[in-house]
Amino acid sequence: xxxxxxxxxxxxxxxxxxxxxxxxxxxxxxxxxxxxxxxxxxxxxxxxxxxxxxxxxxxxxxxxxxxxxxxxxxxxxxxxxxxxxxxxxxxxxxxxxxxxxxxxxxxxxxxxxxxxxxxxxxxxxxxxxxxxxxxxxxxxxxxxxxxxxxxxxxxxxxxxxxxxxxxxxxxxxxxxxxxxxxxxxxxxxxxxxxxxxxxxxxxxxxxxxxxxxxxxxxxxxxxxxxxxxxxxxxxxxxxxxxxxxxxxxxxxxxxxxxxxxxxxxxxxxxxxxxxxxxxxxxxxxxxxxxxxxxxxxxxxxxxxxxxxxxxxxxxxxxxxxxxxxxxxxxxxxxxxxxxxxxxxxxxxxxxxxxxxxxxxxxxxxxxxxxxxxxxxxxxxxxxxxxxxxxxxxxxxxxxxxxxxxxxxxxxxxxxxxxxxxxxxxxxxxxxxxxxxxxxxxxxxxxxxxxxxxxxxxxxxxxxxxxxxxxxxxxxxxxxxxxxxxxxxxxxxxxxxxxxxxxxxxxxxxxxxxxxxxxxxxxxxxxxxxxxxxxxxxxxxxxxxxxxxxxxxxxxxxxxxxxxxxxxxxxxxxxxxxxxxxxxxxxxxxxxxxxxxxxxxxxxxxxxxxxxxxxxxxxxxxxxxxxxxxxxxxxxxxxxxxxxxxxxxxxxxxxxxxxxxxxxxxxxxxxxxxxxxxxxxxxxxxxxxxxxxxxxxxxxxxxxxxxxxxxxxxxxxxxxxxxxxxxxxxxxxxxxxxxxxxxxxxxxxxxxxxxxxxxxxxxxxxxxxxxxxxxxxxxxxxxxxxxxxxxxxxxxxxxxxxxxxxxxxxxxxxxxxxxxxxxxxxxxxxxxxxxxxxxxxxxxxxxxxxxxxxxxxxxxxxxxxxxxxxxxxxxxxxxxxxxxxxxxxxxxxxxxxxxxxxxxxxxx
Amino acid sequence: xxxxxxxxxxxxxxxxxxxxxxxxxxxxxxxxxxxxxxxxxxxxxxxxxxxxxxxxxxxxx
Numbered sequence: 001x002x003x004x005x006x007x008x009x010x011x012x013x014x015x016x017x018x019x020x021x022x023x024x025x026x027x028x029x030x031x032x033x034x035x036x037x038x039x040x041x042x043x044x045x046x047x048x049x050x051x052x053x054x055x056x057x058x059x060x061x062x063x064x065x066x067x068x069x070x071x072x073x074x075x076x077x078x079x080x081x082x083x084x085x086x087x088x089x090x091x092x093x094x095x096x097x098x099x100x101x102x103x104x105x106x107x108x109x110x111x112x113x114x115x116x117x118x119x120x121x122x123x124x125x126x127x128x129x130x131x132x133x134x135x136x137x138x139x140x141x142x143x144x145x146x147x148x149x150x151x152x153x154x155x156x157x158x159x160x161x162x163x164x165x166x167x168x169x170x171x172x173x174x175x176x177x178x179x180x181x182x183x184x185x186x187x188x189x190x191x192x193x194x195x196x197x198x199x200x201x202x203x204x205x206x207x208x209x210x211x212x213x214x215x216x217x218x219x220x221x222x223x224x225x226x227x228x229x230x231x232x233x234x235x236x237x238x239x240x241x242x243x244x245x246x247x248x249x250x251x252x253x254x255x256x257x258x259x260x261x262x263x264x265x266x267x268x269x270x271x272x273x274x275x276x277x278x279x280x281x282x283x284x285x286x287x288x289x290x291x292x293x294x295x296x297x298x299x300x301x302x303x304x305x306x307x308x309x310x311x312x313x314x315x316x317x318x319x320x321x322x323x324x325x326x327x328x329x330x331x332x333x334x335x336x337x338x339x340x341x342x343x344x345x346x347x348x349x350x351x352x353x354x355x356x357x358x359x360x361x362x363x364x365x366x367x368x369x370x371x372x373x374x375x376x377x378x379x380x381x382x383x384x385x386x387x388x389x390x391x392x393x394x395x396x397x398x399x400x401x402x403x404x405x406x407x408x409x410x411x412x413x414x415x416x417x418x419x420x421x422x423x424x425x426x427x428x429x430x431x432x433x434x435x436x437x438x439x440x441x442x443x444x445x446x447x448x449x450x451x452x453x454x455x456x457x458x459x460x461x462x463x464x465x466x467x468x469x470x471x472x473x474x475x476x477x478x479x480x481x482x483x484x485x486x487x488x489x490x491x492x493x494x495x496x497x498x499x500x501x502x503x504x505x506x507x508x509x510x511x512x513x514x515x516x517x518x519x520x521x522x523x524x525x526x527x528x529x530x531x532x533x534x535x536x537x538x539x540x541x542x543x544x545x546x547x548x549x550x551x552x553x554x555x556x557x558x559x560x561x562x563x564x565x566x567x568x569x570x571x572x573x574x575x576x577x578x579x580x581x582x583x584x585x586x587x588x589x590x591x592x593x594x595x596x597x598x599x600x601x602x603x604x605x606x607x608x609x610x611x612x613x614x615x616x617x618x619x620x621x622x623x624x625x626x627x628x629x630x631x632x633x634x635x636x637x638x639x640x641x642x643x644x645x646x647x648x649x650x651x652x653x654x655x656x657x658x659x660x661x662x663x664x665x666x667x668x669x670x671x672x673x674x675x676x677x678x679x680x681x682x683x684x685x686x687x688x689x690x691x692x693x694x695x696x697x698x699x700x701x702x703x704x705x706x707x708x709x710x711x712x713x714x715x716x717x718x719x720x721x722x723x724x725x726x727x728x729x730x731x732x733x734x735x736x737x738x739x740x741x742x743x744x745x746x747x748x749x750x751x752x753x754x755x756x757x758x759x760x761x762x763x764x765x766x767x768x769x770x771x772x773x774x775x776x777x778x779x780x781x782x783x784x785x786x787x788x789x790x791x792x793x794x795x796x797x798x799x800x801x802x803x804x805x806x807x808x809x810x811x812x813x814x815x816x817x818x819x820x821x822x823x824x825x826x827x828x829x830x831x832x833x834x835x836x837x838x839x840x841x842x843x844x845x846x847x848x849x850x851x852x853x854x855x856x857x858x859x860x861x862x863x864x865x866x867x868x869x870x871x872x873x874x875x876x877x878x879x880x881x882x883x884x885x886x887x888x889x890x891x892x893x894x895x896x897x898x899x900x901x902x903x904x905x906x907x
Numbered sequence: 908x909x910x911x912x913x914x915x916x917x918x919x920x921x922x923x924x925x926x927x928x929x930x931x932x933x934x935x936x937x938x939x940x941x942x943x944x945x946x947x948x949x950x951x952x953x954x955x956x957x958x959x960x961x962x963x964x965x966x967x968x
Contacts, residue, residue: 010953145932150929153928153929153950157918157925157946158949158950158951161914161918161950162957168911168912169961258924259924262921262925263928266932267931306963307960308961
């Protein structure tokens with residue numbers, strides 16, 4: 001029968017016989033029972049019988065063993081004993097409190113004692129828990145894994161419940177504060193509204209150190225426990241489970257996380273001696289603390305009413321708080337995605353990108369280069385063909401022994417394109433979307449060739465002034481002159497310091513300085529050719545003025561957006577509408593008066609009898625069209641005048657005429673022609689044709705843009721027409737009176753497309769989007785009216801012009817550029833680079849607003865001077881807002897999030 | 908209950924996990940279920956004691 005005493009986490013001694021818990025006997029606690037039996041025995045055997053020398057008693061002070069073991073006299077409390085003297089042991093026991101048998105409970109080995117003997121390493125209660133031996137070997141008692149698991153399950157569960165309780169109170173308090181906060185007196189709570197809950201929360205934070213968490217205390221606690229008591233890859237788990245963890249909710253039970261904890265904990269206890277030792281040390285600490293506090297409490301004669309202070313002062317509670325703090329850090333990094341630099345990381349090992357540039361003191365672990373040097377940000381410089389030729393000359397010089405330093409790795413920063421006059425707008429957009437992630441985007445965008453020079457600079461001062469001016473007219477007897485508005489000038493002044501961080505940076509900085517200077521000079525013409533050969537030197541003349549865009553954070557920024565520009569088109573006005581856009585052409589039947597248009601793109605009348613094409617449509621024919629159901633739409637366009645997409649399923653009108661029937665199958669041709677029509681089975685002469693005497697309503701079955709094989713399909717009414725599309729049409733024969741159970745093949749010239757029959761011309765619905773309550777006001781406007789066009793086609797020339805030179809910077813011209821090197825140290829160590837290492841730049845800038853400022857005729861602002869923040873973005877849009885209401889910042893945001901995710905994965 | 912929390916309800920949510928852990932550690936299922944109940948009750952008692960101590964601050968009714 002094996003008897004075992006175990007100190008529980010509640011500080012009480014528990015007795016087990018053969019692994020079963022034995023209840024207390026007649027009110028005598030197990031501690032008392034233990035003390036009465038084993039404790040006494042232990043003290044006797046250990047101190048009297050087992051220890052055969054006095055050296056064991058290391059109490060110092062009153063006991064003085066002079067000379068060690070060989071000495072014969074021992075002095076105890078002033079009395080000297082001979083070693084061999086009878087009664088010596090008794091005297092020691094009687095004189096020293098700690099060896100008194102009645103005080104045996106002080107010798108409870110922590111936290112287990114079995115009748116097989118003492119803790120084998122001689123670890124006693126209240127021993128130093130951090131001793132090296134214990135940390136190495138963990139708890140050396142004979143507690144089984146299942147006992148430890150059980151004990152810890154209780155700890156887990158009760159800590160969850162306690163956390164839930166405090167979080168519930170906290171949530172109530174927050175709700176309470178919200179409901180009572182009187183905004184009319186400011187957002188601070190009035191003293192009189194403080195209640196007992198307020199005081200408790202204050203107590204909770206100040207006295208009990210209860211942490212404030214963003215991820216919810218319970219989730220944080222579990223994460224913290226996982227980190228301490230298991231070997232699980234918590235980070236991997238969180239990445240997988242991040243959606244299922246109920247974070248942010250005060251009472252949210254992170255069930256999946258807790259299941260994971262139980263599972264991982266059991267695994268670790270059973271499989272890892274390391275974790276088992278650690279867990280037992282935790283258990284020991286909690287038990288010890290409770291036992292000690294119980295002892296202290298029992299020895300007090302007065303009753304401590306503040307049990308809250310006592311409870312929260314236990315190691316158990318402090319352990320919960322500590323775990324919540326640790327877990328919160330983990331969750332906020334891996335689940336909430338907090339800024340990674342909130343953590344103590346060695347920034348040298350982080351990737352070099354926009355998010356880390358300013359945080360990193362060095363570019364890499366072994367680099368001596370600072371992170372935010374001038375060469376770091378993304379600039380885009382064009383190298384023209386003439387430069388390339390210049391490089392060839394340089395190379396030749398090098399080959400001839402001239403030691404010219406090449407640009408080396410810096411050349412990768414240059415975009416070389418021999419053909420382009422200008423870097424493309426899409427390249428600019430891509431670069432600007434990347435620059436958006438920088439700490440503060442600061443760059444100059446030269447609109448002449450779309451080069452962008454991005455800087456790392458120390459901004460020293462910024463000023464921005466608006467000066468309206470008025471013409472003053474005086475009148476006799478009128479004291480004050482009449483002020484007539486003339487103009488407003490805006491002047492921006494930015495002072496910044498450019499500094500080189502290393503030799504490479506120094507070289508590149510001076511290139512940037514030159515490029516900035518070039519923004520104060522014109523672009524020159526090609527010059528006059530001499531007899532078609534070389535150019536006459538100095539025949540070049542200034543052509544393009546240096547108009548640039550300057551970007552500084554979201555302060556100095558372009559106010560262009562399709563939304564702002566569309567309002568200059570009158571979008572939003574009640575009388576707004578689109579009539580007769582250049583292409584495609586409409587035929588307004590109501591106003592047609594017989595003949596509509598005469599040019600090639602006009603509607604053409606077909607003489608159905610002769611199958612010949614004549615011009616114009618008679619009023620009678622218009623009436624015929626109006627009789628069809630399509631006639632309600634009133635606006636039509638002829639197929640060949642239409643360049644947009646028509647889709648299968650659209651309804652069209654087929655002009656009167658003679659067309660081939662699509663019958664008699666000999667095979668289907670899909671790829672080569674693209675029409676899923678069948679080739680008529682007989683020769684052209686023997687084809688079967690359909691004579692259409694009216695404006696026949698048809699549904700498009702298929703379309704081909706192919707022009708080959710068309711003669712194969714053409715009927716008499718399509719002869720001589722310029723086919724750019726071919727249609728397979730299914731006649732709509734609702735009542736079956738026409739017996740039209742075949743398809744018809746017709747060219748685009750032969751069909752009339754009703755304006756509303758397809759969604760291929762959104763302008764038709766633009767006037768209807770006037771209402772601001774519409775679910776997506778403006779969407780159609782942007783898609784239709786504000787469509788700039790493609791690379792080859794222009795839809796809206798004004799939008800196209802704006803967007804060919806757009807950018808996020810504020811457009812304008814530099815009116816003054818000062819460099820000041822007076823305070824600078826110089827680079828003196830390198831031949832050819834002896835110049836200041838840093839400089840102060842004073843730049844005065846006169847903006848040319850994309851959309852001039854002021855109020856519109858309805859009284860609302862036309863565009864903002866500072867397109868900053870969400871409110872302005874909602875009202876005035878963003879530079880790169882696209883069709884269909886795509887937010888302009890979407891790509892920039894995606895880039896940013898990708899960088900952040902990469903960064904999180906690296907840490 | 909000052910908090911309005913049902914400790915029993917919360918703790919029961921983890922019963923399955925507790926039983927699983929105990930079985931994994933070598934206990935038979937029947938004993939594990941009984942032990943899980945005992946452990947849950949023990950934990951609830953700890954939480955209730957804690958709640959008492961919260962009340963003892965006299966600042967929470």
